[in-house]
Amino acid sequence: MTTAEVHKSNGIGKDLATYACLLVLAGLQFVIAYQKLDASQMLGRMLTVACVEAGLAALFFMHLWREKRGFLLFVAIFTIAVLLGLQFGWTDSTRMVVGAPFSK
Amino acid sequence: MSQADLTMEGHSPGMTIGPVFSIPTKKLAMWLFIIADTMTFAACLVAYGFLRNGTPNWPRPFHSITNVALMTFILLTSSLTMLIGLRSARAGDKAGGFRWIMITAALGIVFALLHIREWMGLINEGMTLFKNPWGTGLFGASFFSITGLHLTHVTCGVIALIVVGVRYKGGRYNADDIEVLGLYWHFVDLVWMFVVPLVYLLNLAH
Numbered sequence: 018m019t020t021a022e023v024h025k026s027n028g029i030g031k032d033l034a035t036y037a038c039l040l041v042l043a044g045l046q047f048v049i050a051y052q053k054l055d056a057s058q059m060l061g062r063m064l065t066v067a068c069v070e071a072g073l074a075a076l077f078f079m080h081l082w083r084e085k086r087g088f089l090l091f092v093a094i095f096t097i098a099v100l101l102g103l104q105f106g107w108t109d110s111t112r113m114v115v116g117a118p119f120s121k
Numbered sequence: 122m123s124q125a126d127l128t129m130e131g132h133s134p135g136m137t138i139g140p141v142f143s144i145p146t147k148k149l150a151m152w153l154f155i156i157a158d159t160m161t162f163a164a165c166l167v168a169y170g171f172l173r174n175g176t177p178n179w180p181r182p183f184h185s186i187t188n189v190a191l192m193t194f195i196l197l198t199s200s201l202t203m204l205i206g207l208r209s210a211r212a213g214d215k216a217g218g219f220r221w222i223m224i225t226a227a228l229g230i231v232f233a234l235l236h237i238r239e240w241m242g243l244i245n246e247g248m249t250l251f252k253n254p255w256g257t258g259l260f261g262a263s264f265f266s267i268t269g270l271h272l273t274h275v276t277c278g279v280i281a282l283i284v285v286g287v288r289y290k291g292g293r294y295n296a297d298d299i300e301v302l303g304l305y306w307h308f309v310d311l312v313w314m315f316v317v318p319l320v321y322l323l324n325l326a327h
Contacts, residue, residue, distance in 0.1 A: 032204045043314070
């Protein structure tokens with residue numbers, strides 16, 4: 018077996034396993050959608066599953082796990098920090114629901 | 122690290138920028154683009170959540186999950202075919218690499234057609250950017266903006282797949298270029314994993 022053949026055969030099983038996991042997790046989101054839950058619970062569960070899916074895709078499909086640890090940390094910390102920063106809007110959104118104007 | 126190790130890791134010798142992250146510059150550029158694009162999609166989805174949470178008569182127009190489930194399956198499968206194409210290219214199988222890239226592009230086209238068909242269905246039911254028969258007009262604006270942004274990414278990805286595939290076959294591009302394009306394609310898939318629950322599944326008519 019040549020080096021190229023070794024490279025081709027190495028890890029295809031891992032790709033298939035990741036693909037299968039992603040299919041199952043995507044299916045799980047559809048199952049959650051038909052459960053009798055309130056919207057916030059449903060949102061929480063679906064987003065949790067989506068984050069796991071995104072992590073699997075980034076690590077194994079995008080090969081982030083193979084990169085230098087410093088780069089992995091850079092991508093993870095930078096992305097998570099900005100995503101967390103975007104969550105400030107929710108408090109105002111909730112105030113809109115309960116009818117309190119922004120000026121109060 | 123030997124040259125063989127570098128090749129096995131997918132990095133051509135001479136393309137690395139040692140002191141920073143030791144990854145090829147093209148790949149680093151794509152990662153920076155992906156991070157920036159993540160912010161764009163995240164801002165859109167958070168704004169969408171803000172509107173949905175703060176609007177009492179938010180519409181739930183989706184009666185069936187068949188179409189969106191099929192679209193999800195196709196996009197996930199296209200990520201797998203992209204990986205197989207990259208593996209073929211890395212293994213020196215030029216014909217195989219080209220074939221799998223074209224299969225990925227074909228799956229992207231099918232996804233886009235299904236998406237457009239869904240849009241046409243909603244438009245025929247009376248949904249526009251600013252009004253719809255079910256509730257607040259904000260729904261149409263946010264739905265078409267988010268799914269339209271994603272569809273634009275898919276369309277650009279399909280064009281890039283065809284261009285890079287043809288140039289790879291012609292010898293102008295190599296496996297590194299396919300890997301960089303693969304990052305973009307997987308990112309499009311990754312974004313869809315958040316669009317589906319937020320935009321479709323939370324708006325199912327029970």
